[in-house]
Amino acid sequence: xxxxxTGASGFIGSAVVRELVQEGYSVTGLARSDESAKALxxxxxxxxxxxLEDLESLKRGAAASxxxxxxxxxxxxxxFKEVCEIDRRAIGALGSVLVGTDRPLxxxxxxxxxxxxxxxxxxxxxxxxxxxxxRVATDEAVVxxxxxxxxxxxxxNPPSVHGEGDHGFVPTLINVAREKxxxxxxxxxxxxxxxxxxxxxxxxxxLALEKGSRGSRYHAVAEEGITLxxxxxxxxxxxxxxxxxxxxxxxxxxxxxxxxFVSLDCPxxxxxxxxxxxxxxxxxxxxxxxxxxxxxxx
Numbered sequence: 094x095x096x097x098x099t100g101a102s103g104f105i106g107s108a109v110v111r112e113l114v115q116e117g118y119s120v121t122g123l124a125r126s127d128e129s130a131k132a133l134x135x136x137x138x139x140x141x142x143x144x145l146e147d148l149e150s151l152k153r154g155a156a157a158s159x160x161x162x163x164x165x166x167x168x169x170x171x172x173f174k175e176v177c178e179i180d181r182r183a184i185g186a187l188g189s190v191l192v193g194t195d196r197p198l199x200x201x202x203x204x205x206x207x208x209x210x211x212x213x214x215x216x217x218x219x220x221x222x223x224x225x226x227x228r229v230a231t232d233e234a235v236v237x238x239x240x241x242x243x244x245x246x247x248x249x250n251p252p253s254v255h256g257e258g259d260h261g262f263v264p265t266l267i268n269v270a271r272e273k274x275x276x277x278x279x280x281x282x283x284x285x286x287x288x289x290x291x292x293x294x295x296x297x298x299x300l301a302l303e304k305g306s307r308g309s310r311y312h313a314v315a316e317e318g319i320t321l322x323x324x325x326x327x328x329x330x331x332x333x334x335x336x337x338x339x340x341x342x343x344x345x346x347x348x349x350x351x352x353x354f355v356s357l358d359c360p361x362x363x364x365x366x367x368x369x370x371x372x373x374x375x376x377x378x379x380x381x382x383x384x385x386x387x388x389x390x391x
Contacts, residue, residue, distance in 0.1 A: 097158035100165030102129035108295035148186040177227040188238030204361035213361040246305035251287035276329035282322025284358035290376030315374030318360030
């Protein structure tokens, strides 16, 4: 099976490429730089030059494939609404050449804003629209391509997808703790982040590609919710700085743009995903990764 992967040299995408190649798939990855192209060749994949804003390139890559996995996203929070709209257009372009086929389009979204404050399940859909929460543009794009008859499938990743090469939420917490000399959490720190190891997430993408049903949503969630206090304490122990509570007002000053994310309470379940696809998580937990992984340079 020929699979086209966007974001193929990224943190999650490179793990997806590795998973697919190991299982004998013929993989073509989207690359916008020579460095990314070299990484794909080294991983055993073919190279398709282009980027997420080059819609014709996306269409050509998807048209030449028997399945598409879209992990690409421009992680620039300074222009968050703009990059979310770029994602919407990219999904539309990928889906446009799959209309009338049974070829799967596996799209990446997140669990964080699905049902804040309670356990999110695969049946939940975002209650906000993209004008209220820009990241929902991805979910809206999936609904659109589904309406055109595309076999679209969502894989929702949690706020912490951890493992070697992580540049996301947990490294941001670590960097702030290093800079400020304190590993902080907000209030009592009882708010929760779900988590998954990147290799477990990659395995789910393959299962979704192989067995996912049209319109399904799957949760790449190994741990339903780890409290921010526990995460902050683990970071503090490694850095040799205290873990301390900040009020919501103090958190805005302490964390800056990242403050709303540190306050998120967004546990999520993967019970249906496990039952429907036979997925299970076997890699280290987030706290194990903080203890023995690469986050602190050892």
